Amino acid sequence: xxxxxxxxxxxxxxxxxxxxxxxxxxxxxxxxxxxxxxxxxxxxxxxxxxxxxxxxxxxxxxxxxxxxxxxxxxxxxxxxxxxxxxxxxxxxxxxxxxxxxxxxxxxxxxxxxx
Amino acid sequence: xxxxxxxxxxxxxxxxxxxxxxxxxxxxxxxxxxxxxxxxxxxxxxxxxxxxxxxxxxxxxxxxxxxxxxxxxxxxxxxxxxxxxxxxxxxxxxxxxxxxxxxxxxxxxxxxxxxxx
Numbered sequence: 727x728x729x730x731x732x733x734x735x736x737x738x739x740x741x742x743x744x745x746x747x748x749x750x751x752x753x754x755x756x757x758x759x760x761x762x763x764x765x766x767x768x769x770x771x772x773x774x775x776x777x778x779x780x781x782x783x784x785x786x787x788x789x790x791x792x793x794x795x796x797x798x799x800x801x802x803x804x805x806x807x808x809x810x811x812x813x814x815x816x817x818x819x820x821x822x823x824x825x826x827x828x829x830x831x832x833x834x835x836x837x838x839x840x
Numbered sequence: 841x842x843x844x845x846x847x848x849x850x851x852x853x854x855x856x857x858x859x860x861x862x863x864x865x866x867x868x869x870x871x872x873x874x875x876x877x878x879x880x881x882x883x884x885x886x887x888x889x890x891x892x893x894x895x896x897x898x899x900x901x902x903x904x905x906x907x908x909x910x911x912x913x914x915x916x917x918x919x920x921x922x923x924x925x926x927x928x929x930x931x932x933x934x935x936x937x938x939x940x941x942x943x944x945x946x947x948x949x950x951x952x953x954x955x956x957x
Binding site: 759766767768769771774814816818825826828829830831832833834836 | 849872873875877882883884885886887890892931933935936944945947948949950952
């Protein structure tokens, strides 16, 4: 079955470390997205990519970086510059140019700074 | 500018009660799409429904129903005879057909529904 796989499900990071969250999809979707969700909060867009080797900043890109070397993969790196990285991170994908499609979401990664 | 407002932050009901989750949107486009997603405690967002701006017919799916009213820019979601399994965060979202090269979804802040047994 097609879908989005995020790993790991739980991640612990020491202060000052970079960590990378994995997002892989086998839906053949062009567009991929990263969102951050804090407790009791909505979804905030970090980065998105519409095509391989291209990506754009979302609303809260500071302290994060991404790459899109393959259509299937859109990893997110939380750098040491991110002041408050503890949050739930969701990856999503969609069919580029089809506004009626909506998103397919992964199951998320919960990142905790220890 | 596009915007989705879910004014109800949290709702608590007792099982078997009916509950309505409100969603109000803003857009300048005449063609757009509205969505509802459910986020259970496991975290993954699950698609519930999509509605396009030209289709104002209400929709019913089992205990779920949706009321789309363009005149008030609202797309409300009603759960009839709520069950404990309905406990989740529910997100309303908007996508504009002509929103540039992307079809980014604009999400509301979500409504946490707690159904007590």
